[in-house]
Amino acid sequence: MIVAVLGAGQLGRMLALAGVPLGMKFRFLSTSPGACAGDVGEVVVGPRFDDEDSIKRLVKGEADIVTYEFENIPARAIEVAARYAPVLPGALALTLAQDRVDEKNFFRSIDIKTPDFHAIATRHDLDAAADAVGCPFVLKTRRFGYDGKGQRVIKSRDELDSAWEALGAHEGGLIAERFIRFDRELSVIGVRSSRGETAVYPITQNVHRDGILHTSFAPAPDLSADLVERANAIVTRAMHEMDYAGVLAIELFEVGGDLLVNEMAPRVHNSGHWTIDGAQTSQFENHIRAITGLPLGPTSMRPGIAHAGMLNLVGDHPPVSKLLTVPGARVHLYGKAPKPGRKVGHLNFGAASESAVRASMEAAGTMLPR
Amino acid sequence: MIVAVLGAGQLGRMLALAGVPLGMKFRFLSTSPGACAGDVGEVVVGPRFDDEDSIKRLVKGEADIVTYEFENIPARAIEVAARYAPVLPGALALTLAQDRVDEKNFFRSIDIKTPDFHAIATRHDLDAAADAVGCPFVLKTRRFGYDGKGQRVIKSRDELDSAWEALGAHEGGLIAERFIRFDRELSVIGVRSSRGETAVYPITQNVHRDGILHTSFAPAPDLSADLVERANAIVTRAMHEMDYAGVLAIELFEVGGDLLVNEMAPRVHNSGHWTIDGAQTSQFENHIRAITGLPLGPTSMRPGIAHAGMLNLVGDHPPVSKLLTVPGARVHLYGKAPKPGRKVGHLNFGAASESAVRASMEAAGTMLPR
Numbered sequence: 001m002i003v004a005v006l007g008a009g010q011l012g013r014m015l016a017l018a019g020v021p022l023g024m025k026f027r028f029l030s031t032s033p034g035a036c037a038g039d040v041g042e043v044v045v046g047p048r049f050d051d052e053d054s055i056k057r058l059v060k061g062e063a064d065i066v067t068y069e070f071e072n073i074p075a076r077a078i079e080v081a082a083r084y085a086p087v088l089p090g091a092l093a094l095t096l097a098q099d100r101v102d103e104k105n106f107f108r109s110i111d112i113k114t115p116d117f118h119a120i121a122t123r124h125d126l127d128a129a130a131d132a133v134g135c136p137f138v139l140k141t142r143r144f145g146y147d148g149k150g151q152r153v154i155k156s157r158d159e160l161d162s163a164w165e166a167l168g169a170h171e172g173g174l175i176a177e178r179f180i181r182f183d184r185e186l187s188v189i190g191v192r193s194s195r196g197e198t199a200v201y202p203i204t205q206n207v208h209r210d211g212i213l214h215t216s217f218a219p220a221p222d223l224s225a226d227l228v229e230r231a232n233a234i235v236t237r238a239m240h241e242m243d244y245a246g247v248l249a250i251e252l253f254e255v256g257g258d259l260l261v262n263e264m265a266p267r268v269h270n271s272g273h274w275t276i277d278g279a280q281t282s283q284f285e286n287h288i289r290a291i292t293g294l295p296l297g298p299t300s301m302r303p304g305i306a307h308a309g310m311l312n313l314v315g316d317h318p319p320v321s322k323l324l325t326v327p328g329a330r331v332h333l334y335g336k337a338p339k340p341g342r343k344v345g346h347l348n349f350g351a352a353s354e355s356a357v358r359a360s361m362e363a364a365g366t367m368l369p370r
Numbered sequence: 371m372i373v374a375v376l377g378a379g380q381l382g383r384m385l386a387l388a389g390v391p392l393g394m395k396f397r398f399l400s401t402s403p404g405a406c407a408g409d410v411g412e413v414v415v416g417p418r419f420d421d422e423d424s425i426k427r428l429v430k431g432e433a434d435i436v437t438y439e440f441e442n443i444p445a446r447a448i449e450v451a452a453r454y455a456p457v458l459p460g461a462l463a464l465t466l467a468q469d470r471v472d473e474k475n476f477f478r479s480i481d482i483k484t485p486d487f488h489a490i491a492t493r494h495d496l497d498a499a500a501d502a503v504g505c506p507f508v509l510k511t512r513r514f515g516y517d518g519k520g521q522r523v524i525k526s527r528d529e530l531d532s533a534w535e536a537l538g539a540h541e542g543g544l545i546a547e548r549f550i551r552f553d554r555e556l557s558v559i560g561v562r563s564s565r566g567e568t569a570v571y572p573i574t575q576n577v578h579r580d581g582i583l584h585t586s587f588a589p590a591p592d593l594s595a596d597l598v599e600r601a602n603a604i605v606t607r608a609m610h611e612m613d614y615a616g617v618l619a620i621e622l623f624e625v626g627g628d629l630l631v632n633e634m635a636p637r638v639h640n641s642g643h644w645t646i647d648g649a650q651t652s653q654f655e656n657h658i659r660a661i662t663g664l665p666l667g668p669t670s671m672r673p674g675i676a677h678a679g680m681l682n683l684v685g686d687h688p689p690v691s692k693l694l695t696v697p698g699a700r701v702h703l704y705g706k707a708p709k710p711g712r713k714v715g716h717l718n719f720g721a722a723s724e725s726a727v728r729a730s731m732e733a734a735g736t737m738l739p740r
Contacts, residue, residue: 335390
């Protein structure tokens with residue numbers, strides 16, 4: 001079986017590392033040469049993801065399934081690819097995830113809470129948004145933002161002019177989202193197979209730094225059974241409503257016992273990287289199983305690993321030799337050249353106790369370049 | 371870091387799957403196109419493993435280390451490769467492992483027991499071997515045998531003529547080995563890094579079928595502390611004496627409390643495949659760590675997995691979808707076309723109890739084509 005992937009970054013790379021042992025071969029489409037998934041599969045380089053000739057070269061009449069590893073590809077790419085092979089997850093999830101307004105409207109339409117928001121097309125709308133949502137609020141581009149890019153916090157109306165100057169021209173418009181003083185950020189990662197089977201991973205607690213995911217812990221500490229049930233219901237409902245196949249990640253704000261959906265990613269997600277070493281089946285393997293119609297694997301913690309942690313490696317090359325000496329640490333590098341702000345790898349940790357995981361994460365943290 | 375591998379079969383493939391997450395890239399030399407390691411790295415196809423031009427194309431002036439994934443490559447290939455990059459494990463282990471007489475003499479020289487044996491170059495030697503070793507004995511080619519190929523059991527002197535006719539012309543000569551009515555077959559897998567650090571995996575018990583490894587269990591049932599210590603001492607001593615770097619597998623016969631060395635493999639070994647899912651660090655990852663000078667990872671069982679098992683998939687394509695439903699089963703396919711007698715993959719099993727492992731292995735066994 002040949003799996004074609006739109007995109008060729010670390011997520012594609014880890015999909016291949018999980019899928020190759022199931023006997024699958026991987027081919028990736030990249031818009032630049034030297035993509036890191038090329039270490040574990042063939043890379044087709046094309047000018048754009050929706051370029052028909054590139055997609056033809058990707059599928060070559062022999063790929064059994066097409067998937068994507070990031071959501072900022074043109075929805076048209078899926079349309080084009082679907083002429084040559086089935087594409088999963090489908091166009092609906094991608095389209096919704098690409099627009100913060102449509103995404104929030106979708107969740108509200110299925111009775112799932114989101115922060116208050118206001119869509120913005122004109123400078124006048126920006127004032128109306130400030131009225132509706134109240135300051136402080138977060139002004140974001142509706143489309144093509146990631147890792148904190150394309151957004152800023154507006155503390156007072158004095159900042160509206162400069163904010164409009166910076167972001168107003170953004171194609172696709174803007175959104176004002178109420179600034180949520182959350183108790184914590186969680187993510188819930190679900191998977192649904194093309195045969196309709198579903199499973200949900202233990203809830204993850206995330207800490208961001210400079211807009212980039214810094215650490216994850218799973219299961220998130222002090223989860224009530226009720227909260228787990230509500231989070232699981234959110235992702236399961238969303239997958240069902242979209243007739244989804246693959247891994248779906250939903251970022252949540254926990255605030256005063258409520259769960260608000262921040263955003264979703266119709267793909268494997270950084271906050272699920274811990275599953276490679278901490279869960280019985282990784283998110284990558286389950287995504288592959290889900291889109292190829294194989295039975296899903298168990299999503300629960302591995303026996304003997306009650307607590308898992310993940311620490312992103314950002315910017316510089318990490319000191320691998322030293323990191324390998326940290327108890328319970330597993331090194332995952334992406335084969336990418338170092339660059340400020342670039343995710344070059346991550347460390348996974350697992351242990352029987354939360355304190356052991358935290359101790360190892362701290363030990364590793366002190367080894368990293370500042 | 372770029373790792374060059376002589377050979378491009380499933381062992382090379384699994385080395386890459388373990389080394390890529392450490393940020394390494396893999397390039398393989400194969401003597402035929404379509405080798406299965408090509409799914410996870412670049413394959414250079416050449417006429418012979420010791421062809422200098424092919425090795426140049428393999429190393430390309432940029433590989434940091436060369437290793438090999440099977441021992442039936444010409445020793446000259448290592449000499450040639452060593453002109454372009456360090457080769458580990460070194461030539462000594464390869465040379466010894468390629469000749470059953472030299473191998474046994476090596477073990478005896480370091481006070482490690484082997485079955486009685488007799489080297490055979492002429493038809494006359496064959497009679498002398500029958501005298502020295504006694505019938506029944508196993509007549510084997512000294513060189514280039516694997517998976518039971520190039521050997522037969524001689525029950526009486528009446529069979530000497532026909533045996534000589536079948537095997538006598540074999541380049542490199544023959545060896546007569548006393549037929550051992552062993553209590554069981556064990557293997558001990560050690561690893562030694564280029565910095566001299568050593569570790570040994572839990573002892574594995576193996577069952578062969580038609581000369582091919584069928585199942586492994588780890589740790590082997592009913593091991594006394596004394597036997598573990600002796601097995602560990604055998605592999606540790608051998609690695610030390612050869613100034614070895616990499617994974618070394620030694621097959622042992624347990625007979626009346628004694629351990630006799632059957633043979634060694636200077637590489638990752640089929641009887642260590644369970645380590646991918648059952649040990650804290652797989653044999654593949656530790657081989658890569660060892661030859662690249664990284665610290666070794668723990669070789670003990672994973673927390674929560676007290677017992678591991680491995681079932682080889684031989685011949686036909688297995689029913690993947692069904693096998694994925696067996697509790698605790700992990701599927702590892704090699705991306706090879708089915709062919710009678712060919713290893714196309716393996717299943718790993720892990721659980722807290724031996725009975726759970728055996729139950730899952732039996733369940734999987736009934737699903738396999740006959």
